[in-house]
Every structure is written in C-alpha cells, then in structure tokens.
Amino acid sequence: MSEKRGNWASKLGFILAAAGSAVGLGNIWKFPYVTGRNGGGLFVMVYLVCVVLVGLPIMMAEVLLGRATQASPVVAFRKLAGGRSPWVATGWMGVAAGFMILSFYSVVAGWTLMYIYLSLTGELVAKSADDINNLFGALVSNPGASLGCHAMFMAVTVAVVAGGVQTGIERTARVLMPALLISLLLLLGYSMTLDGFGAAMTFIFSPRVDNFSAVAVLEAMGQAFFSLSLGMGAMLTYGSYLDRDTGIVKASLWVALLDTAIAIISGSVIFPIVFSNNLPAAGGKGLVFKSLPIAFSNLPAGQFLSVVFFTLLAFAALTSTISLQEVVTSSFIDLYGWGRRKVALASGLVIFLVGVPSALSFGDGFFGKGLTGLTGRSFFDNMENLSSNWMLPLGGMIIALFVGWRVKEDERFEEFTRGTPWGGVYTAWLTLVRYVVPLGVALVLLYQVGILEMLGVGTINK
Numbered sequence: 001m002s003e004k005r006g007n008w009a010s011k012l013g014f015i016l017a018a019a020g021s022a023v024g025l026g027n028i029w030k031f032p033y034v035t036g037r038n039g040g041g042l043f044v045m046v047y048l049v050c051v052v053l054v055g056l057p058i059m060m061a062e063v064l065l066g067r068a069t070q071a072s073p074v075v076a077f078r079k080l081a082g083g084r085s086p087w088v089a090t091g092w093m094g095v096a097a098g099f100m101i102l103s104f105y106s107v108v109a110g111w112t113l114m115y116i117y118l119s120l121t122g123e124l125v126a127k128s129a130d131d132i133n134n135l136f137g138a139l140v141s142n143p144g145a146s147l148g149c150h151a152m153f154m155a156v157t158v159a160v161v162a163g164g165v166q167t168g169i170e171r172t173a174r175v176l177m178p179a180l181l182i183s184l185l186l187l188l189g190y191s192m193t194l195d196g197f198g199a200a201m202t203f204i205f206s207p208r209v210d211n212f213s214a215v216a217v218l219e220a221m222g223q224a225f226f227s228l229s230l231g232m233g234a235m236l237t238y239g240s241y242l243d244r245d246t247g248i249v250k251a252s253l254w255v256a257l258l259d260t261a262i263a264i265i266s267g268s269v270i271f272p273i274v275f276s277n278n279l280p281a282a283g284g285k286g287l288v289f290k291s292l293p294i295a296f297s298n299l300p301a302g303q304f305l306s307v308v309f310f311t312l313l314a315f316a317a318l319t320s321t322i323s324l325q326e327v328v329t330s331s332f333i334d335l336y337g338w339g340r341r342k343v344a345l346a347s348g349l350v351i352f353l354v355g356v357p358s359a360l361s362f363g364d365g366f367f368g369k370g371l372t373g374l375t376g377r378s379f380f381d382n383m384e385n386l387s388s389n390w391m392l393p394l395g396g397m398i399i400a401l402f403v404g405w406r407v408k409e410d411e412r413f414e415e416f417t418r419g420t421p422w423g424g425v426y427t428a429w430l431t432l433v434r435y436v437v438p439l440g441v442a443l444v445l446l447y448q449v450g451i452l453e454m455l456g457v458g459t460i461n462k
C-alpha cells in the first residue's frame with residue numbers, strides 16, 4: 001500500500017516547517033553551552049563563517065535534491081545515482097544519524113517537560129542560584145524522572161509524525177516561531193539591565209584566542225550542521241514536500257537567518273545572567289537550565305513567564321524531533337511501502353531504547369561516570385559528538401560533492417534557478433558547493449583525526 005506523499009500548503013509553510021526543524025534545542029540549549037565551553041568570541045566567529053560558507057550552500061543543495069526527486073534521502077540518491085550506487089549510502093547514513101540524534105535529543109527535550117512541571121508547581125521560581133543549580137543536578141541524575149520524560153517526549157513525537165506531515169508541523173510552527181522570538185526578546189530586555197551584560201557581550205562578540213583550541217573549529221562546524229539540521233537529510237526530506245516550482249534560494253536564506261538570529265539572541269540572554277551570578281561560562285549542559293530560572297526568580301510574574309518559556313522551548317524541540325523522526329519514517333515508507341503509523345511507532349520505540357543509556361548518562365552509573373573512565377566521555381557525549389561533529393559534516397560534504405560534481409550541469413542549473421528571482425547567485429553557490437564546502441569540511445575532519453599533524457601541517461594545540 002503506498003500512501004500519497006504530503007505537501008506543504010504554501011511556500012511559507014515550508015519556511016516555517018524548515019525553520020521549525022532548524023530552531024530548537026540546538027539554538028537555545030546547545031549554542032550557549034558549546035560557546036561557553038569553547039571560550040566565546042572566536043568560536044562564535046568561526047561558527048558564523050561555517051553557517052555562511054558551508055551551511056547555507058549545503059542547505060540549498062539538500063532542499064534542491066529533495067524538491068527535484070520528491071523523495072526521502074535513500075530514494076533520492078537511488079533516483080539520481082542508480083540503485084546500486086555507493087552514493088546511496090549517504091542516505092542510509094542520514095537515517096542512522098536520525099536514530100542517533102533523536103535518541104539523545106529527546107532526553108534533553110524531556111528535561112524541558114520537567115521544567116514546565118517544576119514551574120507550574122512553583123518549585124523552580126523564587127529560588128537562590130545555588131538551589132537552582134542543585135535542582136538541575138538532582139533532576140537529570142534521577143533515572144526515573146529522566147527516563148519517564150524521555151519516553152513522554154518520544155511518544156508525542158511519534159504521535160505527530162504518525163498523523164502525517166503538514167497537519168501537525170506547519171500549524172505548530174506558524175504560532176511557535178513568532179511566540180518564541182517575542183519571549184526571547186523580552187528576556188533579552190531583562191538581560192540588558194544586568195551588570196554582567198557588558199562582560200557577556202565582550203565574551204560573545206570579541207574574538208580572543210585564549211581558551212580556543214583546534215577542537216573548537218570542529219565543534220563550531222558540527223554546531224552549524226546540527227543547528228541548521230543539515231547533513232542527514234532533514235532538509236532534503238522537507239524539500240521533498242515542496243512544490244517543484246517553489247524557489248529554494250530565498251527560502252533557505254530565511255531559514256538560516258532565523259536560526260542564526262535565535263542562537264545569537266539566546267546567547268545574549270543567557271550569558272549576562274551567567275556573568276551577573278558568577279556562574280561558570282563553561283557550565284556545560286545545564287547552562288540554560290541553571291541560568292534562566294534565576295531570571296524568572298527575579299522577574300515580576302516570573303512563574304508565569306517560566307511556564308510560558310519552557311513550554312515554548314518544548315514545542316521548539318518538538319518541531320525538531322518531528323523532522324528527525326520524519327527522515328527515518330519517510331525513508332522506510334518510500335523504500336518498503338510500509339504504513340506511516342507502523343513505521344513511526346516501531347522506529348520511535350527503537351529510538352527510545354537507544355536513548356536509554358543517554359538518559360542514564362548524568363548520574364554516577366555506568367553510562368555516565370563509569371563510561372567516562374573508559375572512553376573519557378559519557379554515553380550521551382559520545383552520541384552527541386559522533387553524530388553532530390562527524391556524521392553530519394561528512395554527510396553534508398558528500399551531498400555537496402554529489403550536487404556539485406555528479407548532478408549534470410543543465411539539470412543542476414535548471415533546478416537551482418527554477419522559481420527563484422535569485423538565480424544570479426548560481427555561480428557563487430556552485431563554487432561553494434564544489435570547492436569550499438568539500439575542502440573546508442575535509443580539512444577540519446582530517447585535522448581532527450591527526451592526519452594533517454602527521455604531515456606536519458597543523459600545529460595548533462588540541
């Protein structure tokens with residue numbers, strides 16, 4: 001039984017859904033904490049360079065592949081390269097990345113559910129910074145709470161994806177995006193009144209080399225891929241629901257712009273709170289969860305704002321988990337003709353199970369401290385690092401190579417320019433996709449595995 005493929009109701013629908021995929025925990029939770037860990041300004045600069053020179057061209061390439069083939073990643077490569085071509089493996093790597101990312105992402109998304117609950121009961125507001133700090137530690141290391149919330153978040157994700165694409169996603173994103181932006185701007189207003197605002201701005205925007213290491217380049221690039229939802233077929237899949245006559249250039253620009261703006265605003269909200277309360281900038285995964293409740297404790301109607309904010313954050317996470325689950329689900333539907341509900345449920349269950357060790361990574365148990373003794377990282381950190389810093393950039397690089405070199409010139413030109421008044425940027429885009437993206441990503445990855453060092457090229461401290 002093959003079901004009719006979904007379609008976006010409008011071009012705005014696509015932009016909203018794609019922005020919904022891009023904007024999520026990556027912007028509000030991850031961007032501030034990796035920025036803090038990597039010393040601030042210079043990291044942010046490298047990140048922005050990665051977004052413009054690497055992320056944006058790949059986004060256009062992915063949407064182009066999806067729109068051209070009207071298919072999910074694996075089938076898209078099969079259609080264009082032939083069923084037995086090695087290019088098809090890129091599609092499968094994307095599906096694998098979907099499983100991995102969603103498995104730990106849903107754990108953090110689960111934390112937002114805990115925070116909604118704690119805001120409602122009043123346990124989170126009007127507390128001292130110390131109490132808030134301890135509360136976070138206690139919550140995430142509580143196996144029952146973290147597994148339960150992880151399960152709840154996966155259940156909701158599966159339910160939306162089982163119901164089909166456009167009904168859920170488009171409508172949610174249409175309300176969510178503006179609301180999220182407004183609430184972040186309100187919080188920004190608060191952060192601007194804090195003593196630490198100046199120090200925070202210097203931290204985020206002035207590039208200094210201290211605390212910056214070569215690993216930071218990998219993390220900046222990985223963060224760009226992760227935040228823009230690139231390299232694993234999410235944008236390809238969403239592009240496949242796009243009308244073949246809708247232009248891809250401006251839509252991609254909007255998505256990247258919105259995503260980057262929200263990340264920068266989040267950092268500008270969080271770091272003033274961090275500095276004003278003498279919290280460590282490299283405070284790790286709890287940074288957002290420890291700093292924002294301090295703001296809510298000091299604001300009038302703080303409890304209300306706290307409920308609203310964490311609810312919005314949960315929805316922002318949901319529009320991202322939906323896109324991850326959709327890559328996996330639509331791939332199996334397209335490949336084997338299985339029913340949407342069955343695929344969503346079965347894959348969601350597997351993803352939940354893969355996520356269990358990640359949910360248990362924050363206590364003293366084996367997957368947290370125990371595994372740290374073995375691999376230097378918790379299970380959660382290994383999943384996060386492997387998927388976003390390695391699989392996504394690798395996937396994105398192959399997509400760029402495929403679109404830049406393998407797709408025929410006349411087809412590529414036609415697909416890129418159809419439906420857009422911005423076709424004039426074709427040559428610039430092609431240059432990025434052919435040379436800049438593959439070389440840039442290859443250099444960063446080769447450096448990380450030590451090959452450039454062996455050749456005596458890289459000498460920056462790791």
Ligand code: PHE
Pocket residue numbers: 021022023024025026027101225226227228229230232234320321323324
């Ligand atoms: N971009 C999403 C976020 O920032 C995460 C994501 C990554 C979603 C990859 C889909 C694909 O939260």
